Amino acid sequence: MKIPQGFSMENKNRVCRLKKSLYGLKQASRNWYEKFTSSLLSQRFKQSKADHSLFTYKEENSFVAVLIYVDDVILVGNNLVKIQQTKKYLDKQFSIKDLGRLKYFLGIEVAKTSEGLVLSQRKFTLDILEDSGMMGCRPSSFLIESNLKLDKGEKENRVDATSYRRLIGRMLYLQVTRPDIAYAVNMLSQFVANPRKNHMDVANRVLCYLKGTVGQGILLPRAGEPVLTAYCDADWLGCPxxxxxxxxxxxxxGGAPISWKSKKQSLVSRSSAEAEYRAMASTVSEILWVRWLLKDLQIS
Structure with missing residues (x-):
């Protein structure tokens, strides 16, 4: 902090005492998190050890969960009275704005149907197409060519690195509800440092696929057994x-996808069996974390 204008330089050895956290300071986010956490803990909520942004309340047959991302909050539960009490308490502490039933959260659209919840990013996908100038492109029925192996393309012409990085960054967030593009985006993200024409051509092909599947998303079914199932695989020497x-x-x-990943392994595997075991180890780690999370949500 700097001395305010008009302050006498005779008092240059004095300092400012911070009585209230100011927005924009480096310690503001930490102070906000501490205050929000202490406020919920005082209402007998418990903080999840698997995800520190998740708080749960359990008493007899009542269950309420609070999920926070910076200053955006989701409240779910089976006790409307407790949910309303929590809203009133948070409004008293922070002056919140109640947006009603969950419809839109961090760019994710939530639609409630008779079969369950549908999560999609239709508006975000249209924004990507419009920003890339591909709104009028011809839709493609498949994502990328089969067995496509991208290299550095040193003989290809360079493309604008800033626009390429912006496009890949937005596609990375689009994976939140589109596991079908995870492999292609992971492959394209390897070349953000020095993108070439062949990389941009594949990225545009992905945009053509998105044009034909704008409203595609994830269905979280209302009915279904809470059975956790996992699949994993590895391609040996996949990067050329x-x-x-x-x-x-x-x-x-329960048949609905909740977690997925496509990522290049950190080391070179000496056999296909080693590559498969590395993939299984990563999958088991994710399974253990999801089980801890489900335990906090009272799902066995």
Whole structure:
């Protein structure tokens, strides 16, 4: 902090005492998190050890969960009275704005149907197409060519790195509800440092696929057994120039996808069996974390 204008320089050895956390200071986010956490803990909420942004309340047959992302909060539960009490308490502490039933959260659209909840990013997808100038492109029925292996393309022409990075960054967030593009986006994100024309052509192909599947998302069914199922795989020496394999896994809860990843392994595997075991180890780690999370949500 600097001395305010008009303050006498004779008092230059004095300091300012901070009585209230100011927005924009480096300690503001930490103070906000501490105050929000202490406020919920005082209302007998418990903080999840698997995810520190999740708070749960359990008393007899009542259950309420609070999920926070910076200053955006979701409240769910089976006791409307407790939910309303929590809202009033938070409004007294922070002066919140109640947006009603969950419809839109961090760019994710939530639609309630008779079969369950549908999560999609339709508006976000249209924004990507419009920002990239691909709104009038011809839709593609498939994502990328089969067995496509991208290299550095050193003989190809360079493209604008800033626009390429912006596009890949937005696609990375689009994976939140689109596990079908995870592999292609992971492959394209390897070349953000020095993108070439062949990389941009594949990225535009992904945009053409998105144009034909704008409203596609995830269905979280109302009915279904809470059974956790996991699938994993690895492609041995999938990257042509680093010779590293790629891990892919998918976790389903009651038939609905809840976690997925496509990522290049950190080391070069010396056999296909080693690549598969590395993929299984990553999957088991994710399974253990999801089980801890489900335990906090009272799901066995």
């Amino acid at each position: 120039y680093s010779r590293r394999s790629r891990t892919g896994y998918l976790l389903l809860l």
